[in-house]
Amino acid sequence: RKEVEQDPGPFNVPEGATVAFNCTYSNSASQSFFWYRQDCRKEPKLLMSVYSSGNEDGRFTAQLNRASQYISLLIRDSKLSDSATYLCVVLDPYSSASKIIFGSGTRLSIRP
Amino acid sequence: GAGVSQSPRYKVAKRGQDVALRCDPISGHVSLFWYQQALGQGPEFLTYFQNEAQLDKSGLPSDRFFAERPEGSVSTLKIQRTQQEDSAVYLCASSLRLEPYEQYFGPGTRLTVT
Numbered sequence: 603r604k605e606v607e608q609d610p611g612p613f614n615v616p617e618g619a620t621v622a623f624n625c626t627y628s629n630s631a632s633q634s635f636f637w638y639r640q641d642c643r644k645e646p647k648l649l650m651s652v653y654s655s656g657n658e659d660g661r662f663t664a665q666l667n668r669a670s671q672y673i674s675l676l677i678r679d680s681k682l683s684d685s686a687t688y689l690c691v692v693l694d695p696y697s698s699a700s701k702i703i704f705g706s707g708t709r710l711s712i713r714p
Numbered sequence: 715g716a717g718v719s720q721s722p723r724y725k726v727a728k729r730g731q732d733v734a735l736r737c738d739p740i741s742g743h744v745s746l747f748w749y750q751q752a753l754g755q756g757p758e759f760l761t762y763f764q765n766e767a768q769l770d771k772s773g774l775p776s777d778r779f780f781a782e783r784p785e786g787s788v789s790t791l792k793i794q795r796t797q798q799e800d801s802a803v804y805l806c807a808s809s810l811r812l813e814p815y816e817q818y819f820g821p822g823t824r825l826t827v828t
Binding site for chain 2: 606610644645646647648689702703704705706707
């Protein structure tokens with residue numbers, strides 16, 4: 603089993619829809635979680651950190667479910683510009699750099 | 715302000731050639747990371763520097779890969795005797811603090827080995 607797994611998609615949704623996807627992680631001791639966004643042929647950019655209590659940034663909501671070992675990203679009122687690959691990142695505890703683990707990404711395509 | 719820059723942006727190498735990839739991190743950033751990203755995959759960690767010290771190189775796939783950051787700023791990733799499986803995008807990221815949170819990535823170098 604991979605340490606961090608994501609549904610590769612693609613998720614193809616109409617503009618204005620709400621879409622959510624998950625990322626599961628295998629190490630129950632993992633402490634820090636992030637969502638990055640990567641546009642085609644571009645570098646990843648930090649979208650948001652994922653806090654234990656969940657957090658929201660505009661149309662984006664990130665949540666952590668420790669019991670089931672997954673994080674989620676919810677996008678409301680999706681825009682064409684949200685089309686991208688969304689990468690989840692898990693840092694293991696005691697955080698040596700080698701424990702920065704990226705998922706393979708979930709592709710999201712918003713259609714007009 | 716200036717972000718992370720990488721050069722060259724594209725590199726085509728014949729199998730067996732040596733290549734050197736350069737990363738200029740954001741000024742003042744302590745931590746620097748190199749990743750390898752294959753098509754359709756997420757970035758895979760290669761190595762990590764804290765200032766000039768290479769603290770972790772466990773992700774380097776073979777002893778053909780070598781990285782340095784001699785003055786704690788610019789870093790170079792060198793690949794000797796390139797193989798076709800080395801073809802990938804090589805991403806550099808820097809972070810202001812010691813912890814790898816909020817990494818800022820460069821645009822990457824797309825290496826194609828023919």
